[in-house]
Amino acid sequence: MSEARFHNPGWAGNTGEFELSEADVRGSEYAGDLPPEGGHPSTAASHPFMLVERDPDAPLFEGPYQARFEKIRGRYPTAMAALLPTLNLAQELRGHVSPETMDEVAALLGLSSAYVRGVATFYTMYNKRPVGRFLIQVCTNISCNLCGADEVLAAFLEHTGTELGDTSADGNFTVAEAECLAACGFPTCVQINERYFEDVSVADVPRVLARLKAELNGGDAAPAPE
Amino acid sequence: MAYPYRHEKETRVLSEGFGDPGARTVAGWKNYGGYQGIARALEIGREATIEEVKRSGLRGRGGAGFPTGLKWSFMPKDTRRPHYLLCNADESEPGTFKDREIIRWTPHQLIEGCLVGSYAIGASHCYIYLRGEFFESTRVMARALEEAYEEGLVGKDIMGSGVDIDITLHVGAGAYICGEETGLMNSLEGRRGEPRIKPPFPAAVGAFGMPTTINNVETLAAIPHIARHGGEWYRQWGTDKSPGTKLFCVSGHVNRPGNYEFPLGFPLMELIEDVCGGMRDGNALKAVIPGGSSVPIMSADDCRDCTLCYEGVEAAGSMLGCASVIVMDETADIVKQVRRMAYFYSHESCGQCTPCREGTTWATQILRRIEDGRGTEDDLDTLIEISEQMTGTTICVLSDSLAMPIISSIEKFRDDYLALIRRGERMGAA
Numbered sequence: 001m002s003e004a005r006f007h008n009p010g011w012a013g014n015t016g017e018f019e020l021s022e023a024d025v026r027g028s029e030y031a032g033d034l035p036p037e038g039g040h041p042s043t044a045a046s047h048p049f050m051l052v053e054r055d056p057d058a059p060l061f062e063g064p065y066q067a068r069f070e071k072i073r074g075r076y077p078t079a080m081a082a083l084l085p086t087l088n089l090a091q092e093l094r095g096h097v098s099p100e101t102m103d104e105v106a107a108l109l110g111l112s113s114a115y116v117r118g119v120a121t122f123y124t125m126y127n128k129r130p131v132g133r134f135l136i137q138v139c140t141n142i143s144c145n146l147c148g149a150d151e152v153l154a155a156f157l158e159h160t161g162t163e164l165g166d167t168s169a170d171g172n173f174t175v176a177e178a179e180c181l182a183a184c185g186f187p188t189c190v191q192i193n194e195r196y197f198e199d200v201s202v203a204d205v206p207r208v209l210a211r212l213k214a215e216l217n218g219g220d221a222a223p224a225p226e
Numbered sequence: 227m228a229y230p231y232r233h234e235k236e237t238r239v240l241s242e243g244f245g246d247p248g249a250r251t252v253a254g255w256k257n258y259g260g261y262q263g264i265a266r267a268l269e270i271g272r273e274a275t276i277e278e279v280k281r282s283g284l285r286g287r288g289g290a291g292f293p294t295g296l297k298w299s300f301m302p303k304d305t306r307r308p309h310y311l312l313c314n315a316d317e318s319e320p321g322t323f324k325d326r327e328i329i330r331w332t333p334h335q336l337i338e339g340c341l342v343g344s345y346a347i348g349a350s351h352c353y354i355y356l357r358g359e360f361f362e363s364t365r366v367m368a369r370a371l372e373e374a375y376e377e378g379l380v381g382k383d384i385m386g387s388g389v390d391i392d393i394t395l396h397v398g399a400g401a402y403i404c405g406e407e408t409g410l411m412n413s414l415e416g417r418r419g420e421p422r423i424k425p426p427f428p429a430a431v432g433a434f435g436m437p438t439t440i441n442n443v444e445t446l447a448a449i450p451h452i453a454r455h456g457g458e459w460y461r462q463w464g465t466d467k468s469p470g471t472k473l474f475c476v477s478g479h480v481n482r483p484g485n486y487e488f489p490l491g492f493p494l495m496e497l498i499e500d501v502c503g504g505m506r507d508g509n510a511l512k513a514v515i516p517g518g519s520s521v522p523i524m525s526a527d528d529c530r531d532c533t534l535c536y537e538g539v540e541a542a543g544s545m546l547g548c549a550s551v552i553v554m555d556e557t558a559d560i561v562k563q564v565r566r567m568a569y570f571y572s573h574e575s576c577g578q579c580t581p582c583r584e585g586t587t588w589a590t591q592i593l594r595r596i597e598d599g600r601g602t603e604d605d606l607d608t609l610i611e612i613s614e615q616m617t618g619t620t621i622c623v624l625s626d627s628l629a630m631p632i633i634s635s636i637e638k639f640r641d642d643y644l645a646l647i648r649r650g651e652r653m654g655a656a
């Protein structure tokens with residue numbers, strides 16, 4: 001390519017080549033976590049529901065999560081409408097939505113288990129089984145594909161030593177294929193848990209993985225030096 | 227350099243605040259003239275607001291291009307039953323990445339659009355249906371909405387007007403079909419996101435069985451400007467049939483992909499050559515999909531005199547859709563890309579209609595066979611036949627959305643298909 005690579009200034013969680021920092025892009029106050037009990041009921045379900053830390057046996061719902069569940073439940077005219085946000089909340093806590101979780105959510109909302117299962121299986125973002133600490137989803141749809149997404153996907157599989165859809169032996173990484181993530185101008189786009197990594201090339205893959213490992217070890221999220 | 231997706235030729239109405247983190251606060255957004263649109267709407271009243279939007283000629287930016295003011299006027303005038311406004315922020319049409327940019331840079335622009343829209347159609351509750359994957363945009367939106375509530379811009383008695391409008395963020399969970407308007411309504415209600423048979427139309431029976439209007443993010447983002455400056459003002463840009471400005475999301479083989487805002491009617495080749503810095507590696511242009519993956523593919527020839535407005539792209543044999551311009555150079559493998567699209571649509575088909583469920587699956591398998599060198603020339607006829615059966619026969623247009631790229635690619639790039647078929651035959655014979 002003739003010019004230097006052209007990077008999206010968006011918070012890409014990328015490896016730091018673009019000129020704006022994450023704080024510049026999001027505003028420093030946006031980078032912080034939202035309160036666990038949620039703020040205004042209108043926004044209470046808008047947390048990322050794919051986190052590194054999760055407990056498959058966490059109770060539904062206690063403490064601040066109970067507060068959030070009630071806010072969610074209260075803002076719709078029907079209990080049924082609270083179903084998706086409640087499943088989101090359950091996945092945020094437990095990391096995946098097992099059949100047992102579906103049953104519990106059904107009981108909470110007064111719906112039948114069969115109904116909840118039918119709905120939950122319609123949506124791809126509910127992990128029906130446990131996934132790695134980092135769920136790496138590589139967009140291979142058209143715009144990314146034209147710019148080498150298949151190779152980026154192959155590189156993630158190679159460097160994590162996994163097969164498509166499987167989790168690495170250390171439980172850290174699950175690599176999957178994603179459909180268009182609405183970041184098509186910044187190919188390849190890779191969604192890792194709740195973050196987008198944009199402009200990812202094959203050469204970036206080891207650095208991205210090194211950064212994720214550093215985060216697991218409690219290291220700061222600073223990009224590796226060039 | 228703050229925000230690199232800029233070009234001096236742009237006309238920035240919607241994208242003026244892009245790249246300025248300050249625009250995400252109420253105070254910052256007011257520096258851009260924010261919240262004056264809703265103030266004026268409240269002053270002139272419901273009917274007059276709808277009239278301004280009609281006068282502007284604004285057409286829906288979610289793909290279909292339906293006139294927004296007209297859509298709003300379908301809502302019943304009697305507001306004793308609740309009315310709803312739904313903002314479609316499920317952006318998942320491959321190639322499209324404009325709504326995410328609007329939400330994460332100018333959340334108040336969208337909030338204000340939702341307020342004006344809700345007020346105009348007599349809705350006291352608006353749901354913003356955000357795509358589940360949009361974690362970051364959702365957080366930005368949540369912050370902005372919290373602040374708007376604190377400032378009395380949203381909620382009870384907005385801006386002291388006596389009008390109540392609540393806005394709720396509703397986060398989806400991954401399904402392309404939830405972007406279809408009635409699929410979105412089912413999903414909001416806590417059901418599988420399966421499109422509904424129309425009629426009844428949403429303005430009569432929509433979300434929770436109530437009169438409902440649904441608009442795309444970019445449509446609603448244009449509303450505060452129209453409410454503030456009037457419909458005539460908006461018509462200073464664009465063409466008679468396609469007034470105003472539009473975000474063009476350019477992706478693929480250009481040097482500077484990104485979101486660029488221009489008046490509708492902007493020449494396609496100027497966008498590619500000039501604004502986007504030309505083709506990557508100096509390669510030759512091969513094809514363009516001008517409106518997201520669901521529209522017919524254009525050859526380089528079709529592109530030459532194409533202007534980017536609804537009627538201009540139609541004259542060039544395709545559709546403007548959401549103006550997601552996917553550019554392919556001579557290295558692009560058309561058959562592979564069409565197969566990838568077919569896979570996408572078969573994956574995302576909700577399965578209610580046989581032509582769609584079966585057609586998308588069969589088309590994917592046949593395309594895969596051709597790609598692997600096991601195809602025959604008859605397969606091309608079969609593909610066209612399947613595609614024709616998939617057109618106009620189903621509840622929603624997802625099915626048609628795959629038929630169009632298949633038919634157009636076979637028409638325009640038959641040689642690409644034949645080359646794979648011939649190579650396979652030679653290898654089989656050897």
Ligand SMILES: Cc1cc2nc3c(=O)[nH]c(=O)nc-3n(C[C@H](O)[C@H](O)[C@H](O)COP(=O)(O)O)c2cc1C
Pocket residue numbers: 285286287288289290291292294314315316317318319402403404405406407408440441442443445446622623624
């Ligand atoms: C399969 C399918 C997917 C769609 N996806 C979206 C989408 O992601 N975002 C969107 O705004 N409109 C989408 N639409 C269009 C909507 O049905 C609807 O026309 C649009 O939201 C109306 O808003 P507008 O009039 O402001 O354009 C989709 C339509 C179909 C058939």
Ligand code: SF4
Pocket residue numbers: 403420421574575576577578579580582583620621622623624625
């Ligand atoms: S056309 Fe396809 S996606 Fe649309 S309703 Fe029918 S089966 Fe579902």
Ligand code: FES
Pocket residue numbers: 139140141142143144145179180181182183184185187189320321322
């Ligand atoms: S095609 Fe990859 S993000 Fe849209």
